[in-house]
Amino acid sequence: MKVGIAGVGFMGATHAAAWAETDATLAGFVAETSNEAGRLAEQYHARVYPSFDALLANVDVVDICTPTHLHHEMTLKAAAARKHVVCEKPLARTVEQGEAMIAACRKAGVKLLVAHVVRFFPEYALAKSAVEAGQIGRPAVIRLARGSFRPKKPVGNWFLDFEKSGGMMLDLMIHDFDYARWVAGEVESVLAKSIGHAMADAAVDYGVAILKHRSGALSHVAGAWAYPPPTFRTRLEIAGDAGLIEFDSAATAPIEMLLKKPAADAPDVGLPSSPLSESPYTTQIKEFYAALAHDRPARVSAEDGLAAVQISLAAIESAKTGKAVTL
Amino acid sequence: MKIGILSFAHHHAEAYIQNLPLIPGVEIIGLADDDRQRGERMAWQFKARLFDSYEALLAARPDGVVICSENNTHRPLVEMAAGAKVHVLSEKPLATTLNDARAIVEACNRAGVKLMTAFPMRFSTPLLEVKARLDAGDLGQVYCFNATNQGQMPRKHRDWFVDKELAGGGAVMDHTVHLADLMRWYLGSEIVEVYAQTNHIFHADEVDVETGGLLMLTFANGVFATIDCSWNKPPYYPTWGGLTFELVTERGAVMVDAFKQNLTVYRHDLQRPAWAYWGSDANQAMLAEFVAALREDRPPRVTGMDGYRAVEATLAAYESAKSGQPVRL
Numbered sequence: 001m002k003v004g005i006a007g008v009g010f011m012g013a014t015h016a017a018a019w020a021e022t023d024a025t026l027a028g029f030v031a032e033t034s035n036e037a038g039r040l041a042e043q044y045h046a047r048v049y050p051s052f053d054a055l056l057a058n059v060d061v062v063d064i065c066t067p068t069h070l071h072h073e074m075t076l077k078a079a080a081a082r083k084h085v086v087c088e089k090p091l092a093r094t095v096e097q098g099e100a101m102i103a104a105c106r107k108a109g110v111k112l113l114v115a116h117v118v119r120f121f122p123e124y125a126l127a128k129s130a131v132e133a134g135q136i137g138r139p140a141v142i143r144l145a146r147g148s149f150r151p152k153k154p155v156g157n158w159f160l161d162f163e164k165s166g167g168m169m170l171d172l173m174i175h176d177f178d179y180a181r182w183v184a185g186e187v188e189s190v191l192a193k194s195i196g197h198a199m200a201d202a203a204v205d206y207g208v209a210i211l212k213h214r215s216g217a218l219s220h221v222a223g224a225w226a227y228p229p230p231t232f233r234t235r236l237e238i239a240g241d242a243g244l245i246e247f248d249s250a251a252t253a254p255i256e257m258l259l260k261k262p263a264a265d266a267p268d269v270g271l272p273s274s275p276l277s278e279s280p281y282t283t284q285i286k287e288f289y290a291a292l293a294h295d296r297p298a299r300v301s302a303e304d305g306l307a308a309v310q311i312s313l314a315a316i317e318s319a320k321t322g323k324a325v326t327l
Numbered sequence: 328m329k330i331g332i333l334s335f336a337h338h339h340a341e342a343y344i345q346n347l348p349l350i351p352g353v354e355i356i357g358l359a360d361d362d363r364q365r366g367e368r369m370a371w372q373f374k375a376r377l378f379d380s381y382e383a384l385l386a387a388r389p390d391g392v393v394i395c396s397e398n399n400t401h402r403p404l405v406e407m408a409a410g411a412k413v414h415v416l417s418e419k420p421l422a423t424t425l426n427d428a429r430a431i432v433e434a435c436n437r438a439g440v441k442l443m444t445a446f447p448m449r450f451s452t453p454l455l456e457v458k459a460r461l462d463a464g465d466l467g468q469v470y471c472f473n474a475t476n477q478g479q480m481p482r483k484h485r486d487w488f489v490d491k492e493l494a495g496g497g498a499v500m501d502h503t504v505h506l507a508d509l510m511r512w513y514l515g516s517e518i519v520e521v522y523a524q525t526n527h528i529f530h531a532d533e534v535d536v537e538t539g540g541l542l543m544l545t546f547a548n549g550v551f552a553t554i555d556c557s558w559n560k561p562p563y564y565p566t567w568g569g570l571t572f573e574l575v576t577e578r579g580a581v582m583v584d585a586f587k588q589n590l591t592v593y594r595h596d597l598q599r600p601a602w603a604y605w606g607s608d609a610n611q612a613m614l615a616e617f618v619a620a621l622r623e624d625r626p627p628r629v630t631g632m633d634g635y636r637a638v639e640a641t642l643a644a645y646e647s648a649k650s651g652q653p654v655r656l
């Protein structure tokens with residue numbers, strides 16, 4: 001199975017490292033504007049293709065790690081070429097695009113796997129399985145928070161271009177919208193507010209959303225592009241009628257570094273994630289490989305990816321209109 | 328300075344009766360309770376005089392009374408105290424209807440007595456510290472809050488806490504007012520819109536009121552805030568609950584946990600960890616302020632109108648939970 005990766009930013013490089021841990025052959029990379037493809041191709045003994053079409057012609061699976069607004073067009077091309085698709089979250093920039101992607105892949109008989117990696121983080125997977133096993137009874141009120149700084153890119157910071165990324169609510173909060181739906185079921189209504197939608201020129205962005213699930217459960221989702229680098233913090237609280245699960249990445253960090261800076265102007269050293277024997281990105285790609293190579297089920301479907309986009313866009317609409325939005 | 332306590336329906340009275348004598352010059356003249364048995368028990372436990380009636384206690388001419396009756400009976404007791412020209416500290420929420428809350432404020436205004444609402448979080452030392460940083464401009468412009476005031480289902484304290492009539496509701500009525508008041512205080516801005524979703528999944532078979540709730544408040548200055556008021560903590564949680572908020576400003580965020588000053592204690596007899604609080608007692612500072620306002624003949628730092636505004640937001644939350652859309656105040 002030959003895999004090609006489109007996009008060589010942080011996620012493309014992370015997925016490349018993950019694919020290298022599978023039996024798939026990493027055939028090559030394509031990137032429109034970056035020299036990074038050459039470095040990655042060298043590292044993984046792969047090729048750099050001059051265009052997405054050239055990449056498609058030489059692989060069985062394309063892993064789309066490009067900016068959100070490009071997912072639609074690339075997936076349609078891949079489906080037309082009868083190639084399987086792994087697509088970074090969010091599945092698409094709009095619901096219509098996501099629906100078209102699912103329809104095209106179904107028609108072409110190819111798989112469409114959406115990289116909602118939070119489902120593969122062991123703390124989130126464990127909490128989900130504890131709920132599934134009935135350990136805390138029926139979920140009633142769920143709190144999910146995910147916070148960091150505004151994404152930085154040396155050039156072409158598409159994250160900050162709302163038309164391309166959908167902003168913080170579609171790019172960041174979608175993780176927890178997906179997780180809330182995974183744990184408590186379909187979402188009936190959303191009311192949300194964010195700094196970004198309340199004042200365009202604010203220095204930070206922070207959003208909060210109240211979800212009502214059809215099950216009767218409520219979820220509170222918070223997302224932040226507001227903290228100083230290198231902060232990345234997530235929190236989870238699932239309260240049920242027979243118990244409670246709490247998680248805070250800061251409180252469960254196994255290493256705390258109280259080190260003097262080697263030089264006064266040196267940056268603080270940050271640990272990006274909890275030390276684990278296998279990166280959650282690798283766990284995810286291994287499961288996707290098994291889905292593609294052996295037709296095994298993956299824990300996240302294209303329809304899940306579409307539902308997460310629907311919730312995110314409903315939250316954005318609510319933040320713009322001030323009304324609760326019914327799904 | 329002579330202080331009496333009207334009703335021990337709210338268990339906070341059991342703390343206040345111990346706090347008050349610690350204030351120099353304060354004498355507890357006694358207590359009255361329409362639940363005669365409870366009154367006798369409390370009088371015996373705290374070695375205080377039991378009056379036969381609220382009227383009898385007021386006839387003994389206290390300078391002020393602390394009212395700890397059920398939420399829906401604050402009004403008649405406040406009116407009685409105001410009629411006797413006695414200053415009032417009322418337990419929160421000030422009332423269960425806006426009509427009663429207004430009547431309470433007006434009765435005290437008419438009688439010229441001071442009215443303070445028991446919002447102890449205004450006297451919490453961590454929250455005062457944040458307020459001082461805010462006022463000094465250290466935090467920059469405030470954009471939003473992400474707040475929780477969660478707890479255990481409170482029936483273990485008193486049955487009436489989960490009685491819709493006497494308490495005025497469930498988790499929303501119990502827990503909204505503290506944070507609504509705190510945010511008004513921090514921002515110096517009024518709540519103009521409230522959205523709420525509630526449910527009845529925790530303790531569904533035990534109580535008839537809502538036990539879970541999420542609120543979104545919008546302030547006149549554009550700041551927005553969520554409040555989680557749920558009774559989501561299991562009975563074996565290390566403590567009763569807590570009050571937390573993340574305050575997001577132009578400079579980043581401040582994470583605040585008002586009740587984090589705890590020891591973690593593992594006891595054979597409990598067979599679970601327990602948090603033992605060693606922070607400063609906000610109730611003590613709140614009662615000291617009530618007494619100081621009386622002595623200095625000035626308005627207390629927390630007024631009846633503060634209590635009224637918090638009730639107004641809480642009742643709007645119930646209205647929104649019914650309609651599914653935000654409610655303008």
